Amino acid sequence: MTASVDWRPARLRATRDLTPDIRLFEIEPEGPFAPTSPGSHIKLAVDIDGRPDTRSYSVVDACRDGIYRIAVKRLADSHGGSRHMWRLVPGAALSVGMAVNDFPLAAGRPEYLLVAGGIGITPIHAHALALAERGADFRLLYGVRRAADLAFAEELGTLLGPRLQTFVGEAGQRIDLAAEIGRLAPGGELYVCGPLPMLDAARQAWRDAGRPADLLRFETFGRSGRYPTAPFTVRLAGDGRAIEVPPGRSMLEALEAAGVEMISDCRRGECGLCALPILAADGPIDHRDVFFSDAEKAANAKLCTCVSRLAGGTITVDTGERPA
Amino acid sequence: MTETKPFPLNAWYAAAWSHEIGRRLEARTICDRDVVLYRRTDGGVAALEDACWHRLVPLSLGHLDGDNVVCGYHGLAFNGAGRCVHMPAQKTINPSACVKAFPVVEKHRLVWLWPGDPALADPALVPDFLWNDGTDRVGEGGTFYNLKCDYRLVVDNLMDLTHETYVHAGSIGDDSITGAPFEVTHSGRTATITRWMIDIEPPPFWAANLGRPGPVDRWQIIRFEAPSVVVGDVGVAPTGSGAPEGDRSQGVNGWFLAAITPARENSCHYFWNFVRSFKTGDAALTRQIARAHVGDGNGLYEQDAFILERQQEAIDRNPRMPFYNLNIDAGALWARRLIDRMIAEEQPAVSPVAAA
Numbered sequence: 001m002t003a004s005v006d007w008r009p010a011r012l013r014a015t016r017d018l019t020p021d022i023r024l025f026e027i028e029p030e031g032p033f034a035p036t037s038p039g040s041h042i043k044l045a046v047d048i049d050g051r052p053d054t055r056s057y058s059v060v061d062a063c064r065d066g067i068y069r070i071a072v073k074r075l076a077d078s079h080g081g082s083r084h085m086w087r088l089v090p091g092a093a094l095s096v097g098m099a100v101n102d103f104p105l106a107a108g109r110p111e112y113l114l115v116a117g118g119i120g121i122t123p124i125h126a127h128a129l130a131l132a133e134r135g136a137d138f139r140l141l142y143g144v145r146r147a148a149d150l151a152f153a154e155e156l157g158t159l160l161g162p163r164l165q166t167f168v169g170e171a172g173q174r175i176d177l178a179a180e181i182g183r184l185a186p187g188g189e190l191y192v193c194g195p196l197p198m199l200d201a202a203r204q205a206w207r208d209a210g211r212p213a214d215l216l217r218f219e220t221f222g223r224s225g226r227y228p229t230a231p232f233t234v235r236l237a238g239d240g241r242a243i244e245v246p247p248g249r250s251m252l253e254a255l256e257a258a259g260v261e262m263i264s265d266c267r268r269g270e271c272g273l274c275a276l277p278i279l280a281a282d283g284p285i286d287h288r289d290v291f292f293s294d295a296e297k298a299a300n301a302k303l304c305t306c307v308s309r310l311a312g313g314t315i316t317v318d319t320g321e322r323p324a
Numbered sequence: 325m326t327e328t329k330p331f332p333l334n335a336w337y338a339a340a341w342s343h344e345i346g347r348r349l350e351a352r353t354i355c356d357r358d359v360v361l362y363r364r365t366d367g368g369v370a371a372l373e374d375a376c377w378h379r380l381v382p383l384s385l386g387h388l389d390g391d392n393v394v395c396g397y398h399g400l401a402f403n404g405a406g407r408c409v410h411m412p413a414q415k416t417i418n419p420s421a422c423v424k425a426f427p428v429v430e431k432h433r434l435v436w437l438w439p440g441d442p443a444l445a446d447p448a449l450v451p452d453f454l455w456n457d458g459t460d461r462v463g464e465g466g467t468f469y470n471l472k473c474d475y476r477l478v479v480d481n482l483m484d485l486t487h488e489t490y491v492h493a494g495s496i497g498d499d500s501i502t503g504a505p506f507e508v509t510h511s512g513r514t515a516t517i518t519r520w521m522i523d524i525e526p527p528p529f530w531a532a533n534l535g536r537p538g539p540v541d542r543w544q545i546i547r548f549e550a551p552s553v554v555v556g557d558v559g560v561a562p563t564g565s566g567a568p569e570g571d572r573s574q575g576v577n578g579w580f581l582a583a584i585t586p587a588r589e590n591s592c593h594y595f596w597n598f599v600r601s602f603k604t605g606d607a608a609l610t611r612q613i614a615r616a617h618v619g620d621g622n623g624l625y626e627q628d629a630f631i632l633e634r635q636q637e638a639i640d641r642n643p644r645m646p647f648y649n650l651n652i653d654a655g656a657l658w659a660r661r662l663i664d665r666m667i668a669e670e671q672p673a674v675s676p677v678a679a680a
Contacts, residue, residue, distance in 0.1 A: 293415035
């Protein structure tokens with residue numbers, strides 16, 4: 001998954017604001033075009049406060065014209081990626097990595113239920129276009145906090161008609177996951193991309209309905225939890241050092257920046273490699289990963305440092321480093 | 325980066341004989357894709373990418389547990405759709421963990437696999453191969469797995485039977501073939517060569533099976549269906565019995581069948597059969613014909629395989645040497661034209677700006 005990335009030069013062709021907070025970027029790679037499949041993401045080289053880093057963004061359509069289209073939400077608690085992207089102007093030179101698909105769409109299922117929350121619409125949008133083109137039986141449920149957050153809703157509405165339903169939280173509209181899953185044909189698949197509470201609710205409803213686990217597909221971005229993002233302090237059990245974790249940085253990034261050697265891979269709460277044992281915490285632990293089970297999260301023995309946080313206060317962890 | 329391969333991916337390719345796929349893991353390489361095939365408990369065939377998501381160890385080295393493939397290295401398990409259903413030493417499963425599942429259909433006693441975009445895998449596009457069904461026509465075929473040549477060399481071979489005169493002298497080869505005119509026709513997905521040899525002495529194989537003396541009219545109607553299936557309708561009938569006009573009732577008719585599947589660029593799997601509509605109850609004749617094609621090393625197809633592998637070696641040694649074409653290559657050139665068209669059709673479109 002994190003094998004070396006082949007970087008290729010690209011150019012930002014155009015941008016378009018889909019909502020006050022979501023901007024569409026059209027990225028044109030140089031040279032032969034590597035095709036994508038629905039659910040693919042591309043890696044972009046970004047500059048975060050002067051240091052190079054990478055970010056992954058889902059492509060929103062089939063990219064048939066040789067252009068990658070991604071949509072990026074401007075986040076108040078950005079780790080720097082969205083801030084970097086929103087500063088770009090058309091014509092900007094970019095480095096783009098080969099498209100990878102960790103959220104592929106299966107073919108030939110009797111029915112599909114797509115559920116998107118907020119900016120989670122990006123891969124789901126590509127899925128919906130592909131399913132519409134195939135003439136597949138599917139529905140798209142799209143939830144947002146405010147009506148102004150509905151990116152793509154107009155064009156999706158035109159294309160999908162009644163197969164699209166939107167839900168605006170502010171207006172008191174909620175997706176009834178249990179009922180929607182109940183309507184799904186046997187053997188049908190559920191694809192979810194959205195904030196963690198939505199994903200947790202979907203997984204719970206899916207289990208409660210007795211549906212097979214492998215027919216629930218989801219993608220996470222590890223940027224939301226049960227508590228608001230707040231600054232907190234990590235104390236290292238070994239040398240007692242205290243490291244501050246600001247809202248715009250993950251605990252893993254803060255540890256790395258402080259020179260603590262860490263092992264990690266996915267950096268979005270899936271693989272569990274960066275998890276550390278928790279020795280003490282004086283604030284609530286906000287598990288934002290999908291690696292630990294609910295029981296493991298409740299036990300609070302470890303946390304995935306790439307996404308999980310403390311909702312304020314100090315957490316003491318064992319980094320595994322021992323005196324020579 | 326997207327270097328064009330000499331084979332289209334959005335096509336059905338023969339991957340195995342149906343009888344070869346059972347409750348064990350069978351590895352194949354098809355169009356540069358390593359695939360593991362097995363039969364599910366419901367009787368259907370599953371085909372997965374033969375590389376574990378975790379560390380890329382071939383899944384075909386593992387074992388079947390119900391409908392799941394268990395990796396022989398760390399025990400990750402994948403179901404027939406390629407989704408991971410077990411990860412060792414953790415309570416959850418990484419949502420990204422899956423291996424590619426290839427669409428598969430069983431038809432005409434073969435397992436056909438679609439290496440390209442699964443969304444385009446329409447079972448109605450399986451090549452016409454009904455002669456292989458084992459119903460009205462009998463024959464026992466086989467496969468040259470991993471024949472060391474570009475699959476298109478096999479297509480060339482079958483689309484130009486002039487070679488019979490030289491490669492298969494003494495059995496089906498005959499000087500009449502090189503002397504007879506032929507007609508080439510083509511449609512969107514097929515190219516057909518029709519050759520009639522009127523009033524000739526039948527070659528030994530056909531003389532024996534016709535079982536009566538005298539001159540014959542011999543036909544070879546070779547139909548190619550892109551990208552790589554060839555069906556040759558061949559036979560003889562007594563001269564004057566009306567075969568060229570459509571009445572073959574006095575003759576004997578056979579069909580050579582070939583489904584050729586690229587393994588890698590310079591290797592292929594050659595699924596072959598020879599079926600006949602005469603003496604269909606004669607099991608000894610069936611075995612004899614099969615042995616005549618592939619037997620002691622000097623069967624008809626073994627002779628072809630030998631030539632084709634030596635040809636590929638020569639091509640590899642002479643990378644800049646062009647092929648020259650003869651009049652007899654018209655069928656092969658049409659076949660390659662249709663293959664090239666399929667390849668071009670599946671290249672991603674590039675915007676005019678990007679192309680500039």
